[in-house]
Amino acid sequence: MDFKLSAADEAFRQELRSWLDSNLPQGERRNRFALEFMHSEAGEEWERRVAWHKKMHAAGWIAVHWSREYGGRGATLTQQMIYQEELERARGPVLANLQGIGLVGPTLMIWGTEEQRRRYLPPMLAADEIWCQGYSEPGSGSDLASLQTRAVEDGDYFIINGQKVWTSDAHHADMCFVLVRTDPEAPKHKGISYVLVDMHSPGITVRPLAQMTRDTGFNEVFFEDVRVPKKNVVGEKNNGWLVALTSLMYERRYRGLDNNIGELVELARTVRRNGHAAWEDDDVRQQIAQFACEVNALRLLNVRQLTRQLKGLPPGPEGSMMKLCSTELGLQIALFAMELLGPYSQMLYEAPFAVDKGKWSYRMLAARGMIIGAGTSEIQRNIIGERQLGLPKG
Ligand SMILES: Cc1cc2nc3c(=O)[nH]c(=O)nc-3n(C[C@H](O)[C@H](O)[C@H](O)COP(=O)(O)OP(=O)(O)OC[C@H]3O[C@@H](n4cnc5c(N)ncnc54)[C@H](O)[C@@H]3O)c2cc1C
Numbered sequence: 001m002d003f004k005l006s007a008a009d010e011a012f013r014q015e016l017r018s019w020l021d022s023n024l025p026q027g028e029r030r031n032r033f034a035l036e037f038m039h040s041e042a043g044e045e046w047e048r049r050v051a052w053h054k055k056m057h058a059a060g061w062i063a064v065h066w067s068r069e070y071g072g073r074g075a076t077l078t079q080q081m082i083y084q085e086e087l088e089r090a091r092g093p094v095l096a097n098l099q100g101i102g103l104v105g106p107t108l109m110i111w112g113t114e115e116q117r118r119r120y121l122p123p124m125l126a127a128d129e130i131w132c133q134g135y136s137e138p139g140s141g142s143d144l145a146s147l148q149t150r151a152v153e154d155g156d157y158f159i160i161n162g163q164k165v166w167t168s169d170a171h172h173a174d175m176c177f178v179l180v181r182t183d184p185e186a187p188k189h190k191g192i193s194y195v196l197v198d199m200h201s202p203g204i205t206v207r208p209l210a211q212m213t214r215d216t217g218f219n220e221v222f223f224e225d226v227r228v229p230k231k232n233v234v235g236e237k238n239n240g241w242l243v244a245l246t247s248l249m250y251e252r253r254y255r256g257l258d259n260n261i262g263e264l265v266e267l268a269r270t271v272r273r274n275g276h277a278a279w280e281d282d283d284v285r286q287q288i289a290q291f292a293c294e295v296n297a298l299r300l301l302n303v304r305q306l307t308r309q310l311k312g313l314p315p316g317p318e319g320s321m322m323k324l325c326s327t328e329l330g331l332q333i334a335l336f337a338m339e340l341l342g343p344y345s346q347m348l349y350e351a352p353f354a355v356d357k358g359k360w361s362y363r364m365l366a367a368r369g370m371i372i373g374a375g376t377s378e379i380q381r382n383i384i385g386e387r388q389l390g391l392p393k394g
Contacts, residue, residue: 003303005078012075013082019059020090046096046172053096053127063101063125070109070117071125077306088256099169100124100131103247104177104196111194111235111243120175120196134164134178134197134221135244141166142379144179145188145241149223151180151195153230158182158195160203160226166373170206170219173199177247178223183238194240196232203227213349213365249319251374257295257326260333263356264288264340271340271355278340291333298326317388324380327370334364 005013056062065080066072075083095101105124108117123129140147149162160180170176176197183191199206203226208216235243265288268279278284305318337360338345347354349362371377385391 005082009076009078009082012079013086016061016083016086017089019061020086020092023055023059024090024092049093049096050127052093056092056095057126062095062127063105066101066105066109066121066125070105070121077309081302081306084256088259091259096127096172097124097130099133099177100127100129100175103133103250104131106250107177107194107243107247108234110246113231115231116196116234129174130169130172132167132170132173132176132199132221133247134167134170134176136166137163138165142376144244145192147179147181147192149178149180150184151182151193151228153182154227156230157227158193158230158233160195160197160223160228162223164221164223166209166218167206167221168218168373170199170221171208171216175199176221177234179240179244182240186238189241191238192240192244193237194234194243195228196234197223197226197228201226201228211365211369213362248374257298257330257333260330261288261292261295264291264333264337267337267340267356267360271342271344273340273342284340287336291329291336294325294329298322298329301325317384320375320380320383321388323374324377324384327367328377330370331364331367334360334367338364 053062060073063071064073064075064083066074068074073079101124105121108120112120120129124131134149135144135147137147137149149160149164151158151160158180160178162180164170164176164178167173167176176199178195178197179192180195181191182193185191197204203224205222205224207220207222209218209220210216211218230237234240265279268284268288269277271278273281301318301322305322308318341355341360344355345361345364347358347361349358351358354361382394386393
């Protein structure tokens with residue numbers, strides 16, 4: 001493994017860094033959880049995210065991993081890693097169309113028709129059409145293939161009835177990629193189709209769900225006799241499971257925690273315990289050093305995954321390992337911050353007198369959701385146990 005970047009990759013980093021430095025005012029830099037996309041974004045905050053997305057888009061900094069033909073930069077895998085690192089370093093507002101750019105866009109490039117790509121990719125890139133993901137249902141989360149939302153054929157249309165749940169950003173969305181059952185007689189993985197649904201269609205109702213952070217970033221979505229043209233099926237009818245797995249493959253990725261360590265050090269230097277700064281206690285410094293080592297190990301695991309892909313090998317179990325370890329570590333870091341804060345940890349986000357605006361208690365609550373979303377820790381452990389360690393199925 002060679003850690004040195006090529007001249008082209010270094011130039012890519014410098015170009016992005018200097019663009020971010022000149023285009024992102026200090027006041028716009030965020031002071032919250034790296035994954036704040038679940039925040040409810042009432043009015044202004046959502047508009048701020050969309051405006052930032054459009055500014056980055058105008059400068060050609062959205063979807064760098066997409067091919068140039070579809071408006072991306074054709075960035076190499078290494079450049080994609082650099083892109084994430086630089087966005088994280090700059091702490092800009094979270095981009096506005098994550099499910100579109102990150103999940104359905106790349107899926108359309110593999111499975112979509114040329115007509116679907118031409119129709120959907122440009123407005124997705126520009127955040128003119130916001131996307132959400134309609135996979136989970138009340139009885140089908142970890143066991144996703146048991147989903148019951150039905151699509152019945154009617155001429156050139158499907159008629160969809162059923163319910164989705166935990167649908168992030170559905171309240172902002174114009175489009176949804178939905179898994180529906182099109183053949184109830186087939187074995188459960190074989191009768192599913194992947195369809196693109198206009199969220200403004202008659203018969204769709206979106207109801208917000210409150211999280212324990214008090215945000216309402218995800219929703220229940222009800223479908224009552226919703227008509228969807230058959231040309232909106234991606235891949236073949238009843239072959240949607242494979243298409244769905246392609247989107248999932250893009251979802252389990254590395255979530256950097258480097259900023260968290262620096263912020264934890266700052267916190268330990270600020271809060272006082274027993275008459276001195278918490279940072280002066282050996283056990284506090286040792287715990288933070290331990291977190292820093294684990295964050296670094298995850299970063300290297302990410303590089304190992306990248307190396308596999310650069311060698312043309314299929315994605316390994318690193319995706320599950322990174323998803324499991326980074327979300328669990330995010331929670332451990334937030335819990336340790338709560339310990340440092342003592343009674344101040346009880347103050348909610350943006351409460352008057354809260355240290356750091358109460359961001360740590362927000363993170364501690366939000367971190368639980370990260371452990372569940374995109375496949376729970378138990379499911380990731382099953383995958384690692386069965387596919388990596390060769391343990392028998394439980
Ligand atoms: C923040 C957040 C955002 C989300 N966004 C979306 C979205 O945009 N679109 C969408 O479709 N879904 C979304 N989800 C839903 C998410 O994918 C599901 O919550 C997740 O897959 C778990 O499913 P479930 O909630 O039905 O729990 P269940 O599958 O019912 O699991 C309940 C418990 O049982 C455990 N369990 C289940 N099966 C096994 C097993 N085989 N072995 C061991 N333990 C097991 C689980 O680990 C869990 O602890 C989101 C969830 C969260 C938290």
